[in-house]
Amino acid sequence: MTDTTSDTPANPPADRARASELSTVGRFLKATELDTRMLGMVGALLIIWIGLHVISSLRLGVNPLDFDSRTFLTPRNLWNLSVQTSAVAIMASGMVLVIVMRNIDLSVGSAEGLIGMVMGFAQVHFLVRMVGLELGNPWIWVLALLIGLALGLLIGAFQGFVIAYLEVPAFIVTLGGLLVWRGAAWWVTSGQTVAPLDATFQLMGGGPAGSIGAKWSWIVGAVACVAVVFALFNGRVQRKRFRFPLRPIWAETLLGAVTCAVIMGAVWLANSYPWPVGIVNRYAAANNLTVPEGGLFIAHGIAIPVLMAIAVGLVMTFITKRTRFGRYVFAIGGNPEAANLAGINTRWITMKVFMIMGVLATIAAAISSARQNSSTNALGTLDELLVIAAAVIGGTSLAGGSGTVLGAMLGALLMQSLQSGMVLLGVDSPLQSIVVGAVLVIAVWLDTIYRKRV
Structure with missing residues (x-):
């Protein structure tokens, strides 16, 4: 096909001259406008997948090209991988906004655990035994989810208010939240596991019925x-x-x-x-x-949780790229003083970002608890580290001002691929933590090098 853009006024001779000086790869990237960092992430993900598949095949003594059902690159494993990634990917899409504004949220895992426990308690005890709804009532899962969304919104609003209006650093506020919400999750049921959950609610966890x-x-x-x-x-x-x-x-x-x-x-x-x-x-x-x-x-x-994650990703991408609120978030992250002088209500924007994070933690809690068909005190433990790592590996700058939702969700898939692959290979849990930590440090180092060259 021919290039129809050469005669348009938008492509002056100077641009065509510069394009002719580029290499073949450079001209291809310029024409397609592909993000080189995103291509690098996709390439790294493919290398990890192929490497895990080859190692798992050799470990079993089978030909990697046979795609044995016990190896990594199989429909069963990749389907489960997509479901396992959903909750972290959803929270990572919100963490992008938090980090872009030069903040951090260490409490998302604990908030997820508390919200999941409250939704489980609402389904098993509050709505059935106290309100009087019969088991299987179609309103049970709806009301439980609404209760969770309200709680997530309140948690986000409270933390955002303390950070924005009381000017307490986000690190301290959310570190306190990490401890407070985890303790509150235990307090809801005195440490007891809540199960089984509503049958319709369980559909959000995947499985044969949840697809x-x-x-x-x-x-x-x-x-x-x-x-x-x-x-x-x-x-x-x-x-x-x-x-x-x-x-x-x-x-x-x-x-x-x-x-x-x-x-x-x-x-x-x-x-x-x-x-x-x-x-x-x-x-x-x-x-x-x-x-x-x-x-x-x-x-x-x-799987339904995968569809939920995709829907959240599309909505969050629209918010960041197509709304005034999204532009304000990146403006504040790029230069808070200039944004404030330009008339942007930086405090209210900060509070809204943490409220969004609370809502996304609720959706993640619903998926995670539905997958297990129970609400436990361990729900969401250390998820805050996976979420932050996913956002950073996905290209979100800790210095603020830049990041993408798609990159964060790909980062979540990459992190979960590593964990799933190491479990498949029988790697001990301590070594898994070492690998994840090393990958995070290397990713930030490579991102620093990339930003210096751009």
Whole structure:
């Protein structure tokens, strides 16, 4: 295809001259406008996946190309990996805003534990025994989730108020929150585990029932591809309207094709993971289905917590890139004094960021407790470290002013991939902590080098 942008006023001869001096890779990156840091993260993730797959295959004495079900790169393991990543990825998307504003939130794991315990207590004790709702009432999970959202909002508002209006450093406030909320979680039930949770609430944790199946997964994938094509087309129209430089047609086509291929590949992978045999047999018996001699294949499809994480990622990306609030957050992080002089209410923005973090902690708590079908005192333990590490590895600068939601969510996937792979390989827990800590330090070091060169 030909480059249709060469005759537009938005590409003067000076720009074309500079482009001709770039290398082939440089011209490709310039044409596609791909973020080199994001490409590096994707490359690192692929290297980790392939490395873990090869090591796990050699450890079992099988050919890596056979994709044995006990190795890393299998539909079962990658499906579980996506579910395990969801809660941390959701909180990491909010941590981006916190760190961009030159703050930190060490309390998200403890807040997640407290909120999860309160939602579990509401389902098992408060709404059933005190309010009088019958077990299985469709309002139980809704009311429990609303209670959790209200609590998360209050926790975020309280911490944000102390940080913004009482001017106590975020590190101290959230460090105190880490201890207070963890203790409060124990106090709710005197350390007792709350189980089982409402059946509908459990759907947010994934599993055979908490997935949308093959048919709806393909539909979601097709809709996502249509949305990608529309976004590229609309972006091109807007660039023409405001006379901004246009990407070449071949670059637009390549971006759309690769993105849609990744989406449909992920759907195919989710649909390649079948229900366990025992659950299939019970399902067949309950629905009067005949099980063939070779067994009945029922695909999981995309898990509900993964859809929740994707939805949160899209909303948070829209907030950071398309709203005045998002622009204010990055302006404050870039230069707080200038933002204040420009008339931005920095205190109220800070408080709202921590309120958003509280809401996201609630969603993560719902997913984590639903996965376990219980609320325990250990829920969310050390998640604050994983969330902060995911945001930083994803390119969020601890100096403030820069970061992306997509990068943080990819960082969460990378961190969870390391942990999942080490568990699969039988690595001891202390060594897992050493590896995660080393990866975090190396990631920050590489990010520092990158920023000096840009």
